[in-house]
Amino acid sequence: MRRDLISVLGAGVAGLCTATELAGRGHRVELIAPPGAPCPASHFAGGMLAPFCEGEAAPPEVVEAGQQAADWWAAHVPVTRRGTLVVAPPRDAPELDRFARATGGHEPADPGTLEPELAGRFARGLFYAEEAHLDPRDALRRLRAGLERRGVAIRDGAPQGRIVDCRGLGGRVPGLRAVRGEMLIVAAPEVTLGRPVRLLHPRFPCYIVPRADHLFMIGATMVERDDAGPVTARAAMELLSAAWTVHPGFAEARILELGAGLRPAFADNLPAVIRRDGALHVNGMYRHGFLMAPALARKAAEMIETEETIHAD
Known part of the structure; x- marks a missing residue:
């Protein structure tokens, strides 16, 4: 199956995880990350992979999906599993x-x-x-370096492929x-x-x-x-x-x-992948960025692959 180029916008945790997931599945990916862009919210994160603790206020979807986060991260960056x-x-x-x-x-x-x-x-x-943690800034650096090793272009300028917008508040999604x-x-x-x-x-x-x-x-x-x-x-x-x-x-x-x-x-504090104006938007991470970004990245990749299969038929 021919795979079109996918342009991932944003180099915070959502963008880097989505680009990493797509590249790992064999997609052609570029990451649009303008120099001098505002520091992403993930720069200030604690890096806790704590789905059960987040269950104090988060809905069951976060607790369930978040339990897979430590394994995803451990496949790419150092993770400390000491609860x-x-x-x-x-x-x-x-x-x-x-x-x-x-x-x-x-x-x-x-x-x-x-x-x-x-x-x-x-x-x-x-x-x-069963909970874990990581150094968020080191993790983001390692994901970026991993994309570069795979040959993923990280650049400024206009996107050239199908857009997956992961820019957080910069994505201007209604309801954020x-x-x-x-x-x-x-x-x-x-x-x-x-x-x-x-x-x-x-x-x-x-x-x-x-x-x-x-x-x-x-x-x-x-x-x-x-x-x-x-x-x-x-x-x-x-x-x-x-x-x-x-x-x-x-x-x-x-x-x-x-x-x-x-x-x-978003109003319900749940991260989401949304189709809007011909693009996918991975957004609304709230306080669950490192916990939920892997699950949202997988969902975005699955949505793209489903559409590719339909179009191929």
């Missing part, structure tokens, strides 16, 4: 019970057994053993809204954590994701606002306060980066 630890201060123990009722895939855990440096700080926790997320990256030499830790709190829950060399990503706020300006003082103080609650070593951490990104989201 997720969820904790809450004693005064917020009802939050832990609520979270347990709202999610699956967990078992009771002693936080100090899983993370020795947390011993004595939390009486109990929840352990999601922006959800602002704020995060910090800190160097904390006094802190050692082997897996993501989520702190539950009624007002400002946070998660801490370990990266190499005692670097940690602390995130992330969720603000229904389309302002991509600098991180607010309030957000920084709340995130740092929450991190200090998890481990006092964060009091001496050096702040390396404060960043804010705008996540594209």
Whole structure:
């Protein structure tokens, strides 16, 4: 079967995953990624592959599809499979019970057994053993390098093939809204954590994701606002306060980066592949970019292949 060129627009997580999936299936692909384009929301992601934890607020479709994400990513980039630890201060123990009722895939855990440096700080926790995490920026670099090794053109300019638009808010799909997320990256030499830790709190829950060399990503706020300006003082103080609650070593951490990104989201907060104006749009990743991009990439590829088969007949 002759396969026409497919132009994937956007080099965030949705675009790179879609281009990688299509190229891996033998399609002719080009990636349109203009230099100087706005930083994609995935640049500010935590990189957690945590479908069960996301089930607290996400619909079952996200939990089910997200369980395949770690295997997809592991076929292309390094993935750490050490699960997720969820904790809450004693005064917020009802939050832990609520979270347990709202999610699956967990078992009771002693936080100090899983993370020795947390011993004595939390009486109990929840352990999601099947979850994983990755370094999002490293993962995006590796996907891009993998496309280049396959001979995929990565360029600026007008698309020359069938369009798969993965540009997030830049794709201008009707019904999208922006959800602002704020995060910090800190160097904390006094802190050692082997897996993501989520702190539950009624007002400002946070998660801490370990990266190499005692670097940690602390995130992330969720603000229904389309302002991509600098991180607010309030957000920084709340995130740092929450991190200090998890481990006092964060009091001496050096702040390396404060960043804010705008996540594209539909009204139901579900990512989708949409046909519109002769193109496919992979969009609406909300807070599930790294978790859901592989599933959306597969869906886009399957839709294209179904149409190719119909046209060939």
